[in-house]
Amino acid sequence: MELIGPFSQILPLAGLPLKGALSDEQLTIIENGGIVTDGGRIVTVGNFKKLQHQYPECDVTHITVPAVLMPGFIDCHTHICFDGSRSRDYAMRIAGKSYLEIARAGGGIWDSVTKTRMADLETLVMNTAARANRHLHEGVTTIEVKSGYGLNLDGELNMLRAIQAASSHTKATLVSTCLAAHMRPKDFEGTETEYLDWILTSLLPVLQEEQLAKRVDIFIEETAFTPAPAKHFLQQAADMGFAATVHADQFSTGGAAVAVAAGALSADHLEASDDGAIGLLAAADIVAVVLPGASLGLGMHYAPARRLLNAGAAVAIASDWNPGSAPMGDLLMQAAVLSAAEKLSAAEVFAGLTSRAAKALDIKDAGQLAAGFVADMQAYPCADYRDILYYQGKLKPVKVWKEGDTVVK
Numbered sequence: 001m002e003l004i005g006p007f008s009q010i011l012p013l014a015g016l017p018l019k020g021a022l023s024d025e026q027l028t029i030i031e032n033g034g035i036v037t038d039g040g041r042i043v044t045v046g047n048f049k050k051l052q053h054q055y056p057e058c059d060v061t062h063i064t065v066p067a068v069l070m071p072g073f074i075d076c077h078t079h080i081c082f083d084g085s086r087s088r089d090y091a092m093r094i095a096g097k098s099y100l101e102i103a104r105a106g107g108g109i110w111d112s113v114t115k116t117r118m119a120d121l122e123t124l125v126m127n128t129a130a131r132a133n134r135h136l137h138e139g140v141t142t143i144e145v146k147s148g149y150g151l152n153l154d155g156e157l158n159m160l161r162a163i164q165a166a167s168s169h170t171k172a173t174l175v176s177t178c179l180a181a182h183m184r185p186k187d188f189e190g191t192e193t194e195y196l197d198w199i200l201t202s203l204l205p206v207l208q209e210e211q212l213a214k215r216v217d218i219f220i221e222e223t224a225f226t227p228a229p230a231k232h233f234l235q236q237a238a239d240m241g242f243a244a245t246v247h248a249d250q251f252s253t254g255g256a257a258v259a260v261a262a263g264a265l266s267a268d269h270l271e272a273s274d275d276g277a278i279g280l281l282a283a284a285d286i287v288a289v290v291l292p293g294a295s296l297g298l299g300m301h302y303a304p305a306r307r308l309l310n311a312g313a314a315v316a317i318a319s320d321w322n323p324g325s326a327p328m329g330d331l332l333m334q335a336a337v338l339s340a341a342e343k344l345s346a347a348e349v350f351a352g353l354t355s356r357a358a359k360a361l362d363i364k365d366a367g368q369l370a371a372g373f374v375a376d377m378q379a380y381p382c383a384d385y386r387d388i389l390y391y392q393g394k395l396k397p398v399k400v401w402k403e404g405d406t407v408v409k
């Protein structure tokens, strides 16, 4: 058993409501706090001195500088398994070129598909692990990673095998999702429905056999997949035992309604969600995942996080880290910038990066500092938790623990 402390403040972020608006008054803040861990799990959190008396047998790790402890962040939406840069797309975009002009010049998702298909397994493993480790150093202890730049049997398997293998090169927990339904690949001879059927009949059974993914995602958009076939796809995948998440309402509406109807764990993006979609998301048992990094990368407005929370939705914040629309990959900076723009409280931001993001991945034992939860934690070099968003992402954790082990000292 280990007792770690004293921390200037501990924010357990435990037991907060999973849905709706939150104020900072709802936060429990333990001043001069300590945390007891055992075998990678949290035993208890409380006043450091009291815990020293209560647990005299503990090894004590002394924290000698001001520090604020909170759960490790959970990034519930990334595409960090890819090869190649899309800086050419970005240069065209900031120079004012349209989506179509960039696609015509050979950019867009298909460019990353071409580059990622050419990469061997080892390259994808190392690329994914390097990005996961950068995230881990920035306090992100659990990372969802999507396929979706393969879009054929070999390409998708190579990506999902790479994500699985990358787990041996990072202490962060990686959660794989099959996004073969990212777009209909240019070299697939058949309709949208035929491509989705190919995924259901030829790809998903292999993923089950090799235990490569238990989740599917689909991009519902005019340029990708339309609502009716997408709904059928999600229902069939659910019948096979796959959990679902949806790229929904990024540029046009329709996706969020499908996600709700299909019983998806989350509907992600939502920049275009209208009052109708917001109402559906708020009424359902689904997490609304907002992706400020994609708004920053595309130079477009943010998802209506404030309105979603006010309506009663569970809002999580994720990075969408990908080579096209969200190359930055700095989750805390993106969440801080979003909070200033959308007027989110610190409680809403931190819940969106921890317990609410855990719900999006259906993880029941991470994202809170509470007894029995996994000891995934991070400490910031400040005495007041409000400094963390105040510095808008420039204040980084000085210590990160994964399952009780120090991974960043």
Ligand code: NIG
Pocket: 079, 108, 109, 112, 219, 247, 250, 294, 320, 322, 323, 324, 325, 326
């Ligand atoms: O989440 N919206 C679709 N897919 C990604 C972008 C992927 C890409 O451009 O490579 C996203 O933003």
Ligand code: FE
Pocket: 077, 078, 079, 247, 320, 322
């Ligand atoms: Fe995405």
